[in-house]
Amino acid sequence: MEKKVRILVIVFLRKKKVLNKMNFSPFVKQMFVATAPQLAAVSMGGSLGYPCVLIQQFQSNETSIKTDLSTLTWIASMHGVAGIGATLMPTLMQWKGRKYTFIGSTLLLIIGWLLAFVAQSTLTVLLSAILHGLSSNCITIVNLMAVSEMLAPRYRSASMVLLNINQTIGQFMVAALGSIFNWQIVALIMCGPATVALLIAFLWPxxxxxxxxxxxxxxxxxxxxxxxxxxxxxxxxxxxxxxxxxxxxIKFSKKTKLQEIWSEMKRRDFYLPSLFMFLLLLNFYISGALPLFIYSKDILQMATRTSEIAVFGYLATVSTLFTGSLISLILIRYFKTKTVLSSCVGSILSLFSCSLVSYLQSIGVVRPDSYLFLYAYLAYMVFCNSGFNPITFALPIDLMPVKHRGMGGALFNILTCLLYVITVKPFLYIVESISLAGTLLLFGVFCLFCTILIWIYVPETKNRTLQEIEDYYNYGSFDRFRHSDDVEVKTPIVKNGVVD
CATH class of the missing domain: 1.10.286 (GTP Cyclohydrolase I; Chain A, domain 1)
Incomplete structure (x- = not known):
């Protein structure tokens, strides 16, 4: 067995050397590198939808594993709870680099799928869910940073949006496979994309x-x-x-670790992109995107008084995830990032429309079983997923300079976890307190305020190099053209990997 493994390693290393010598174009090499994050996104997206398959099949008693309601809710929520551990991933990335942290995160995801495949008890299923939650949150950060740093500016934005599309494809795959196969077979199938991504990553620079x-x-x-x-x-x-x-x-040899962190936090090129990151994420979460999706069946049941329409609306909502992501990919190809992000204006108008219809229903002007709310709600989902959702999570990473992506990535993970809990957990209580119309109006007003601030202050990053984005914070403008002679450093021009 050891001899076979040794032979496989030797063959793999030889193929890596051959690949490095082959004269592929830069575009082909960049797309080869980008393939690994895209495939990992498919498998990671599948892990997001996998609890739904588990809950459905466990409740139908089609499996030997017996669970109660408490266990099912833990399985469903474990993805978010375990994701807190991913806060350390950016620090690890700054220490060990993008390549090996991607390999480690993908390996954890594969182990999570394999544990689900061999599971014979709820404990193993819960352990699988923990690994899925931890690895998925880690992969999200690694994917965005790797694509941002390794691809040319003209490919970067579209590739980062494509990560969102592939994540959605993974969710669709799990839902479709779960309606045909046993949950353990689904887990084995979803190992495929992650395994291929892992092998490709070994060939990365x-x-x-x-x-x-x-x-x-x-x-x-x-x-x-x-x-x-x-x-x-x-x-x-x-x-x-x-x-x-x-x-x-910068030399910090005489400073403690806390002093180094404090010095980094006071730098203009850290606190400015951090404020922009907070504003972008707050804008998305405060628009109600997650609670309106998670509780979509309950909301539509409440607004239309018809269970059949609620089910139809839910299925239509799920379909907007994939359709909207494709639209985003087209929009980002032809328009600037902030222009695509401004699709949230359509989301705001749709929120106001939903609020108005709900209010008119409450006072008897519109029939309780009217479809008007459904139309406005679906319009909201289309606008939300057509640029607003994908760009929100890609742009903050683009804005953060590479040297600060350790603390910046940790901040990104903390903000997403906190804002997730703050907007999703109390949603139903807020609706009960101020009505559905009042809640949607509140979401719309907050989102409008954040959108105005983003349009005024957040810089455009499309077709900008990472160095230009960093210089923006230090010099206040993209107009300053930075020459290598600006500092006393002579940088040689390289050709075909050889320094002249």
Whole structure:
């Protein structure tokens, strides 16, 4: 057995060397690297929808595992609870890099699926759910950072939106497979995309930006040229990146760790993108996107008084996830990021429409079983998923400079967890207190306020290099063209991975 494993490792390493020598174009190499996060997103998306399959099959008594309601609710909620552990992932990424943290996170996801496949007790199922929750939240952060740092600016935005699409595809796959196969067979099938992603990641280079931050400049040059080639634009971007990193070395040898963290937090290029991150995430969560999706059947039942329409509305809502993501991919190709994000204006108008219809129903102007609320609600879901949802989670990572993505990524995870709980947990109590119309009106007003602030203050990142985005915080404008001569560093131009 050991001999077979040794042979497989030798064959794999030889293939890696052959791949490095093959003369593929930079576009092909970038798409090859991006394939791993996209496949991981499919498997990770499947883990988000997997509890629904488990609950459905456990409740139908079609399995030897017997559970009670308390256990089922733990299975359903474990994804969010275990995700808190992912707060440490950005720090780990800054320490070990993007490649190996992606490999580790994907391996955890695969183990989670395999545990579900062999599970014979609720304890094993819960352990599987814990690994799914932890690995999925880790993969979300690693995917966004890897794509952001390894792809050229013209491919970056579309690829980050595509992560959202593939996550949705994973949810659809699990739902479809769960209606045909046993939950254990579904788990085995969903191992496939993650396994392929894991193998591809072994052939990755490390992130050039991360290597430069670690002052491994020669390795950074080689990785950058392998990914991006050596044309004029690529060399200009490489020289600017390395010059900036060499010119901004900061020594903290006489400071404690807390003093280092405090010094980092006071930097303009950390606290500004952190404020932008908070504003973007608050805008999405305060719009009610998650509670309106999670409780969609209850809301539509409340608004239409018809269970059949509530079921139809729920299915239509799920379909908008995939359709909206495809629309986002088209929009981001032709419009600026903030322009696509402004689709939330349609969401705001739809929220106001839903609120108005619900109020008119409460005073008897509109019939209780009218379909008007359903139409406005579906319009909200279409606008929400057509740019608003995908861009909200991609843009904050784009805005955070590479050198601060340890603390920035941790902050991202903390904010998403807190805002998730704050908006989802009390939703039904708020509806009971101020009515559905009042709740939707409140969501619309808060979202409108946040949208105005975003449009005024958050910078546009499309087709901007990571170094240009970082310079924006330090110089206050994209107009300043940064030459490598701005600092006393001579950066060589590299060709075909060899330094001249």
């Amino acid at each position: 490390e992130s050039p930006s991360w290597l430069a931050c670690k002052e491994k400049f020669e390795d950074s040059e080689k990785a950058f040229v392998w990914l991006r080639g050596n044309d004029i634009d690529a060399n200009r971007e490489l020289k600017a990146m390395l010059a900036a990193k060499k010119g901004s070395r």
